[in-house]
Amino acid sequence: MKEWQILMLNQQDVINTGLLEDMTGVLEKVETVFRLHGMEQVENPPKTMITLNDPETGDWMSKFIAMPVYIGGKINRPGIKWAAESMTNARTRELPMGIDMVILSDPVTVEPKAIIEGTLITAMRTAAATGIAAKYLARKNSEIVGCIGAGVIGRTVIQALVEVFPGIRKVKLFDIYKEKAEKIAEEFQGRVNVEVANSLQETVSESDIMATMSTSTRPLVKKEWLKEGYLITQLGANEVEARIVTDSDMIVVDDWEPIKHNHLSVFYPLIKEGKIRDDHIKLLRHIVCGKIPARISEGQNILYSSRGMGCLDIIVADHIYKTAIEKGLGYNFKMWDKPYWI
Ligand SMILES: NC(=O)c1ccc[n+]([C@@H]2O[C@H](COP(=O)([O-])OP(=O)(O)OC[C@H]3O[C@@H](n4cnc5c(N)ncnc54)[C@H](O)[C@@H]3O)[C@@H](O)[C@H]2O)c1
CATH class of the missing domain: 3.40.50.720 (NAD(P)-binding Rossmann-like Domain)
Known part of the structure; x- marks a missing residue:
């Protein structure tokens, strides 16, 4: 029976992978995932969203969005982005308007393998998608x-x-x-x-x-x-x-x-x-x-x-996960030594 560990990567770990200096790499990954998706090798079902409204104004106050994905081909990675946006954060400017997290799983054993701070990934992949749109359309x-x-x-x-x-x-x-x-x-x-x-x-x-x-x-x-x-x-x-x-x-x-x-x-x-x-x-x-x-x-x-697609996050997160392992970043959180019930 096997232990289960998850690699936890916080925002500094994500920065230490070199993500923020690598817009070229993010553009290339985002273009790859658009191409794979166009060739039916990506499953990116509609996101599920909960919206909470401000009780006083009736305007939307916060959103919570689940974005499950499977990327096929050589990437072969299931994962999910749990995204959120807050109009309060946008106003107070004490926290980012969008705060996100990504979970990557193993395609065969289904263990979640990594939990990754997703806010910077969102910023980079969203911009890269705009860049790819401009490459073809401007x-x-x-x-x-x-x-x-x-x-x-x-x-x-x-x-x-x-x-x-x-x-x-x-x-x-x-x-x-x-x-x-x-x-x-x-x-x-x-x-x-x-x-x-x-x-x-x-x-x-x-x-x-x-x-x-x-x-x-x-x-x-x-x-x-x-x-x-x-x-x-x-x-x-x-x-x-x-x-x-x-x-x-x-x-x-x-x-x-x-x-x-x-x-x-x-x-x-x-x-x-x-x-x-x-x-x-x-x-x-x-x-x-x-x-x-x-x-x-x-x-x-x-x-x-654009409204944003989880497959953009998962392809970038998959690269971050692999880079973090190479560089020895993050820490492993043990979910079990051996499963309690099997
Ligand atoms: N399509 C996607 O994939 C995707 C992904 C992430 C975020 N978004 C969207 O992008 C937008 C920006 O997100 P963010 O995280 O950068 O938010 P942010 O709060 O960091 O930045 C938004 C900026 O818009 C400015 N702003 C607000 N009203 C304005 C106006 N009337 N004129 C000019 N500027 C104005 C604010 O002052 C602020 O600087 C949001 O609408 C968000 O939902 C889209």
Whole structure:
């Protein structure tokens, strides 16, 4: 009879694997998992979510999301991300808005093998997914990026876009808290010119690629501000106005079911009104694996909207687990010496 141990990796262990300096590696893993998923080698069932509302305002206060996954092929890894978001944290800024954890299991014996702090993984993989979307969907000659939201994801999205488009001259960054944008601008000094923007319109109107990753609960970006041939990537649920959804030439998503059924999303009323149908939507994984074409012309206007997929976390977490074993990071927590009942 066998003992069961779980490798516990806290945030510092995750940092010590080199994750934060390795956006290139994360981009490569995220692209791999989109390709495997497009080739039907990933099981990524719809996430299950619990939402708690603020008893006074009725607005959502916190969300808890279970994201089980199996990645096939050479990865061969089952796992789950237990994700959570808090609007209170976003307001008080004492804790990150999103706090996540990943569990990786053995595909044969089913023992959970690792419990990994998932917040940094989320930030890196979310940004890398945006980077991969931009790789396939943005104009190749894109030079100016506009970003709305200078939080955790805002920082990594800049990292990913600069990595995918080394020719980027300028990033315009807007946040309602100017000091947050200024801090990120300072961090990127010497790597890319991040200019703090004074308004939403100024951020959008100059940009070839737009990325929104704010905690706003109302639309921020107007269609008339966008440049012809745009790519706008929306990471929140309803940061773009409805006209961007109805008037873009192509709508691409990471996963349609969770977006389609999210009653807070900009898509929801449009689906109810019959203005958006399933056949309007393309999946990024089908583009990455070559089943459908990416951008076909300079003038094409494209919306990419993401809600996040567990398979992105599991592929990155699997790499972290292997690196941690190589580097001797974390500690083993024993669940049993031998099973009590068998
Ligand atoms: N699609 C995905 O895969 C995915 C994954 C993780 C997070 N997200 C989403 O990304 C968003 C950002 O997450 P985060 O962890 O970076 O949060 P965060 O709280 O760290 O950052 C959000 C930023 O948005 C700013 N903001 C709020 N309202 C704004 C407005 N009206 N105009 C400009 N800026 C505004 C805040 O000041 C803050 O700096 C959230 O909506 C989250 O749900 C998406």
